[in-house]
Amino acid sequence: MSLWGKHIVVTGGGSGVGAETAKVLSLAGASVTILGRREAQLQTQSLPYQVCDVTDAAAVRAAFEAARKKSGPIVGVVANAGAAESAPFQRTDIEAFRSMMEVNLLGVVNVWQAALSDMKAAEWGRMIAIASTAGLKGYSYVSAYCAAKHAVVGLTRALAQELAMTGITVNAICPGFIDTPMLDRSIDNIVAKTRMSGDKARLSLASVNPQNRFIQPTEVAQTALWLFSEAAKSVNGHALALSGGEV
Ligand SMILES: NC(=O)c1ccc[n+]([C@@H]2O[C@H](COP(=O)([O-])OP(=O)(O)OC[C@H]3O[C@@H](n4cnc5c(N)ncnc54)[C@H](OP(=O)(O)O)[C@@H]3O)[C@@H](O)[C@H]2O)c1
Incomplete structure (x- = not known):
């Protein structure tokens, strides 16, 4: 499949899933612009980038305008930027709920809105959110994150x-x-809050997946690549679980 001539923005493209997705889409021929807050991290990817906080709608509009000037109309957005905080519900204050909704939900709203007119003009577009199984089921101690990811699935x-x-x-x-x-930060958090070793914490999180392993970033990236294909043009409004059968 060739994505030649297609300009795609990947948020949170400086690390993890976003970096891998940007690489895979770029290898398929797309012009990819990555977004994130840490410039040094973005620079490690050797792709055009815009430094931008996705929770700031005006900054997102400006970053998209600058990206558009460089690489043309934006017909794909992978809204991948996100963050997770964990705490028991009773100790999750309203600010924690706000910050989880700001980045995980409104960050998606901002970047999709910023590209919509280009996609409408092209009469073609792909909007993809990297949500989570936490958008499809509940987990303990991450109520704000789960609520925000469920909201992303509803928005989608x-x-x-x-x-x-x-x-x-x-x-x-x-x-x-x-x-x-x-994931590394989640494991550090478990280690800090319990007496579990890092290795045991990793094994325990991997065992949540019936295949007893972690998903690799490239599996997410390849799924996004497929969603950009013409073969996937009828796939619309889905929440595709990549979870080894957990969901
Ligand atoms: N890892 C998991 O187990 C897992 C499971 C399911 C879903 N997910 C989802 O996958 C997505 C990618 O996460 P990851 O696992 O690849 O973790 P990661 O390496 O921490 O990536 C998150 C990225 O989002 C960016 N980001 C965070 N807040 C931002 C903001 N306000 N504005 C702009 N960029 C922001 C970060 O860059 P800066 O800090 O430089 O801004 C970073 O590059 C997230 O939406 C996450 O919820 C992760």
């Missing part, structure tokens, strides 16, 4: 209906635990 389903006649598809990819820096 609603927008897929609204845009169905425009040539644009809207889908969410919902992976289980993926081997990325975010």
Whole structure:
């Protein structure tokens, strides 16, 4: 499949799933622009980038305008930037809920809105959110993250209906635990809060997946690549679980 001539923005493209997805889409011929807050991290990927906080709608619009000037209209957005905080519900204050919704839900809203007019003009587009199995089921101690990821799945389903006649598809990819820096931080957190060793914490999280392993970033990237294909043009409004059967 060739994505030649297609300009795609990948948020959170400086690390983990976003970096791998940007690489895979770029190898398929797309012009890829990556977004994130840490410039040094973005620079490691050797791709055009914009430094931008996805929670800031005005900054997102400016970053998309600058990217558009460099590489043309934006017909694909992989809304991958996200963050996870964990705590028991009783100790999750309203600010924690707000910050989880800001980055994991409104960050998606901002980047999809910033590209919509280009996609409508092209009568073709792909909006993809990297949600989570936490958008499809509950987990203990991550109520704010789960609520935000469920909201992303709801947004995806609603927008897929609204845009169905425009040539644009809207889908969410919902992976289980993926081997990325975010997972490393979760394991550090478990180690800090319990007496478990790092190795035991890793084994325990891997065992949540019936295949007893972590999803690899390339599996998410290849799923996104497939969603960009013409073969996937009828796939619209889905929340595709990549979880070894967990969901
Ligand atoms: N790892 C897992 O187990 C797992 C499982 C299911 C779903 N996911 C989802 O997968 C996505 C990618 O996460 P990952 O695992 O690859 O972790 P990661 O390496 O921590 O990547 C998260 C990326 O998002 C960017 N980001 C965070 N907040 C941002 C903001 N406000 N504005 C712009 N960029 C922001 C970060 O860059 P900067 O800090 O430089 O901004 C970073 O590059 C997330 O949406 C996550 O919820 C992860």
